[in-house]
Amino acid sequence: MANYTKRDEVAVIELNNPPVNALSFEVRSGLQNALKSAIDDQDVKCIVIHGKGKNFSAGADIKEFGAGTKQQKPWITDACRLADESSKPVVAAIAGTALGGGLEVALFCHYRIGTPSCRVGFPEVQIGILPGAGGTQRLPRLIGVNSSIDMITSGRHVMAEEAMKLGILDKIVTEDIIEEGVKFAKSVVGLDLAHRILKNRKIEAVSPKVFDDEISRVKKKYKGYIAPLFCLKAIQASVQLPYDASMEQELQLFQHLVGSNQAKAQQYAFFAERTSARWQLPTGANSQNASPLPVKTAGVIGAGTMGAGIALCLITSGIPTVLVEQDQKFLEKGIKTMEGDLRGSVALKKMTAEQAKKAMLILKPSVNFEDLHDVDLVIEAVYENLALKKEIFAKLDKICQPQTILCTNTSSLDIDMIAEATKRMDKVVGTHFFAPAYIMKLQENVYGKNTSAETVATVMALGRRIRKVPVLVGTCESFAANRMLHPYVTEALYLVEEGASPYEVDQVLEDFGMPMGMFRVSDLSGLDIGYKVRREAAKRQGIDLTLGTRFVNGERVCLLADVLVEKGRLGIKSGKGWYNYGSPGKKEAIPDPEVLDIIEEHCRKFGIKKQKISSQEILERMQLALINEGFRILEEGIVSKPEDIDVIWIYGFGWPKYMGGPMFYANEMKLKNVYRKICDFHQKYPFSIHWTPSKLLARLSETDLPISNWTSLINSNSKL
Numbered sequence: 001m002a003n004y005t006k007r008d009e010v011a012v013i014e015l016n017n018p019p020v021n022a023l024s025f026e027v028r029s030g031l032q033n034a035l036k037s038a039i040d041d042q043d044v045k046c047i048v049i050h051g052k053g054k055n056f057s058a059g060a061d062i063k064e065f066g067a068g069t070k071q072q073k074p075w076i077t078d079a080c081r082l083a084d085e086s087s088k089p090v091v092a093a094i095a096g097t098a099l100g101g102g103l104e105v106a107l108f109c110h111y112r113i114g115t116p117s118c119r120v121g122f123p124e125v126q127i128g129i130l131p132g133a134g135g136t137q138r139l140p141r142l143i144g145v146n147s148s149i150d151m152i153t154s155g156r157h158v159m160a161e162e163a164m165k166l167g168i169l170d171k172i173v174t175e176d177i178i179e180e181g182v183k184f185a186k187s188v189v190g191l192d193l194a195h196r197i198l199k200n201r202k203i204e205a206v207s208p209k210v211f212d213d214e215i216s217r218v219k220k221k222y223k224g225y226i227a228p229l230f231c232l233k234a235i236q237a238s239v240q241l242p243y244d245a246s247m248e249q250e251l252q253l254f255q256h257l258v259g260s261n262q263a264k265a266q267q268y269a270f271f272a273e274r275t276s277a278r279w280q281l282p283t284g285a286n287s288q289n290a291s292p293l294p295v296k297t298a299g300v301i302g303a304g305t306m307g308a309g310i311a312l313c314l315i316t317s318g319i320p321t322v323l324v325e326q327d328q329k330f331l332e333k334g335i336k337t338m339e340g341d342l343r344g345s346v347a348l349k350k351m352t353a354e355q356a357k358k359a360m361l362i363l364k365p366s367v368n369f370e371d372l373h374d375v376d377l378v379i380e381a382v383y384e385n386l387a388l389k390k391e392i393f394a395k396l397d398k399i400c401q402p403q404t405i406l407c408t409n410t411s412s413l414d415i416d417m418i419a420e421a422t423k424r425m426d427k428v429v430g431t432h433f434f435a436p437a438y439i440m441k442l443q444e445n446v447y448g449k450n451t452s453a454e455t456v457a458t459v460m461a462l463g464r465r466i467r468k469v470p471v472l473v474g475t476c477e478s479f480a481a482n483r484m485l486h487p488y489v490t491e492a493l494y495l496v497e498e499g500a501s502p503y504e505v506d507q508v509l510e511d512f513g514m515p516m517g518m519f520r521v522s523d524l525s526g527l528d529i530g531y532k533v534r535r536e537a538a539k540r541q542g543i544d545l546t547l548g549t550r551f552v553n554g555e556r557v558c559l560l561a562d563v564l565v566e567k568g569r570l571g572i573k574s575g576k577g578w579y580n581y582g583s584p585g586k587k588e589a590i591p592d593p594e595v596l597d598i599i600e601e602h603c604r605k606f607g608i609k610k611q612k613i614s615s616q617e618i619l620e621r622m623q624l625a626l627i628n629e630g631f632r633i634l635e636e637g638i639v640s641k642p643e644d645i646d647v648i649w650i651y652g653f654g655w656p657k658y659m660g661g662p663m664f665y666a667n668e669m670k671l672k673n674v675y676r677k678i679c680d681f682h683q684k685y686p687f688s689i690h691w692t693p694s695k696l697l698a699r700l701s702e703t704d705l706p707i708s709n710w711t712s713l714i715n716s717n718s719k720l
């Protein structure tokens with residue numbers, strides 16, 4: 001709703017829908033009524049609109065866009081048209097965020113003032129829609145076409161200072177926002193408002209080439225997403241058509257998007273991220289009842305690619321960090337990597353040179369473990385070796401303060417076994433980052449059987465503070481993320497043995513929307529890594545893994561990647577892997593006939609008959625293999641909700657948000673179809689253990705209920 005009060009001759013309208021004042025039906029109606037009252041009231045000379053609490057407004061209530069629900073009138077435009085028509089000045093007093101419809105409300109006002117920390121923006125594109133309440137028409141009239149294209153197609157938040165420079169804000173105020181709003185509104189009473197009404201403003205002439213260029217840019221940058229292209233069309237309409245006609249065009253484009261599958265998936269992803277932040281341990285402790293410990297300082301052990309990346313995340317978030325490496329030469333190499341990454345961020349305008357310099361000033365490089373004596377939290381990021389990790393944890397246990405939290409960046413080792421090396425098993429936890437750690441947003445936090453709720457709360461809070469998306473998972477072989485990767489990778493190799501080329505497989509995945517196909521990703525990570533991991537695991541389990549191995553414990557094995565490694569093809573680092581890169585370190589992946597010959601030879605050797613495999617089969621086999629594993633992970637309680645899996649795939653492996661994530665994808669396919677296809681593959685490929693259908697999937701598929709009901713069904717155990 002919206003509250004209406006008066007201060008002398010000033011009407012003060014408060015958008016009231018905590019926590020972010022989303023513009024629900026009640027708020028829109030309240031705003032419309034309040035504006036009417038203020039305009040009709042002879043004593044009122046000017047009007048201020050502000051938001052209750054910390055935010056002006058985060059825009060339309062996204063839940064109202066849900067499938068099948070109609071936006072009830074009044075829409076934002078209906079409510080705000082009164083401001084356009086008002087002869088009394090209307091001032092938006094912005095604290096916190098004015099996003100989407102929130103900024104559109106502000107653009108209907110004659111003036112906008114904001115606090116120094118306020119942010120404005122049109123993030124609609126990130127949830128698959130466009131600013132459909134005049135945003136694409138009014139912003140270009142205020143700040144010009146080019147800046148509007150940038151803001152609207154990126155959805156980025158603009159801070160007060162930049163908003164002031166762009167002309168979105170008329171003033172930045174430092175005192176109480178309502179008081180300042182009232183003062184400002186009084187100061188503009190009697191001024192001519194004609195030029196303040198944005199719909200009346202002339203729009204600059206822009207050549208069609210600007211839009212042609214932007215279409216190419218946007219298609220490349222936001223590959224597969226339709227909303228940015230629709231945003232461009234709407235902005236172009238603002239240039240080509242009179243205001244009323246272009247508003248109509250904006251509405252039509254909005255309506256098309258709001259009903260699209262992409263919007264549904266992106267809005268699901270928005271809420272999935274927030275649902276996933278609400279964690280729960282098997283003990284019942286959860287994000288509501290556990291409090292994080294303060295992390296004022298941190299330590300990182302290992303200045304390799306992962307350690308340096310993690311340290312960079314910490315210092316760029318203002319956390320003084322000690323980076324420990326046993327060897328001075330490795331330490332220096334790590335620091336050089338960090339400096340290079342920071343230079344990259346400055347070049348990309350993600351931070352200023354000053355901010356980069358400031359970050360490096362709070363890094364303390366060291367070759368002495370004792371320097372970790374006073375830090376609040378340590379993240380170990382040395383290579384995957386249980387004995388080494390245990391040794392480090394035993395050492396840390398002695399050096400660090402009793403309350404210090406000890407984290408491991410292991411991607412596969414047992415957290416409990418590492419914790420056993422200490423006398424503080426409750427303070428040991430996994431914080432699994434994804435390469436490159438400075439860029440990838442996922443932080444897979446792994447609890448062991450003794451990890452306390454306080455420790456979990458601390459690493460979840462730390463994740464958000466260092467701009468990651470933290471997800472909580474339980475301990476199992478490879479944890480949730482990499483465990484799901486296993487059947488996906490295995491199926492890709494089987495497809496290649498059976499007749500698809502690695503390049504066809506990659507093309508299908510990239511056409512689906514993955515940023516890179518599986519084989520390109522393997523080349524990037526280095527084929528030798530998997531080779532070593534497989535050999536170490538085989539050694540531990542007493543398994544023969546020579547290149548002639550076809551079955552292990554009754555399960556089909558494909559060691560084609562290892563054949564490449566033994567031929568010196570390690571991926572990008574050696575200039576050749578599944579692709580040819582010309583020379584080591586080069587990134588352009590060129591399909592290589594030599595690889596096709598190696599595959600031919602491999603198949604001949606084992607008498608594997610090649611056949612034509614359709615793109616649909618490639619996609620289904622790869623996606624369904626990982627989806628089945630996802631249901632097993634859910635069934636075993638390794639994650640507590642399907643949203644966790646989707647967030648992992650979006651932020652860890654680049655699953656396109658417009659496809660919602662693998663669990664959402666399964667939901668869209670209908671679980672009964674997913675289950676039936678998995679059963680078919682199970683029958684066809686009995687030697688692939690990953691096709692054994694998940695029991696949870698089998699039971700959920702009988703209910704035909706949507707993804708939003710799965711968690712409560714799993715928890716209530718009813719029908720399941």
Ligand SMILES: CC(C)(COP(=O)(O)OP(=O)(O)OC[C@H]1O[C@@H](n2cnc3c(N)ncnc32)[C@H](O)[C@@H]1OP(=O)(O)O)[C@@H](O)C(=O)NCCC(=O)NCCSC(=O)/C=C/CCCCCCCCCCCCC(=O)O
Binds near residue numbers: 068099
């Ligand atoms: C930056 C934030 C605002 C705050 O971040 P933070 O402090 O970290 O807090 P969060 O955890 O993110 O959020 C707190 C809780 O609030 C919920 N939330 C946040 N924003 C919204 C929202 N906009 N709607 C609903 N709920 C919201 C969030 O889920 C949290 O809840 P919980 O704790 O998890 O329960 C950050 O939240 C943020 O970035 N928010 C999103 C900002 C955004 O994307 N804004 C744009 C929204 S879309 C919009 O504004 C569109 C405007 C145009 C409307 C045009 C209408 C035209 C009508 C035509 C209709 C024709 C339709 C015909 C079709 C038919 O047939 O029906």
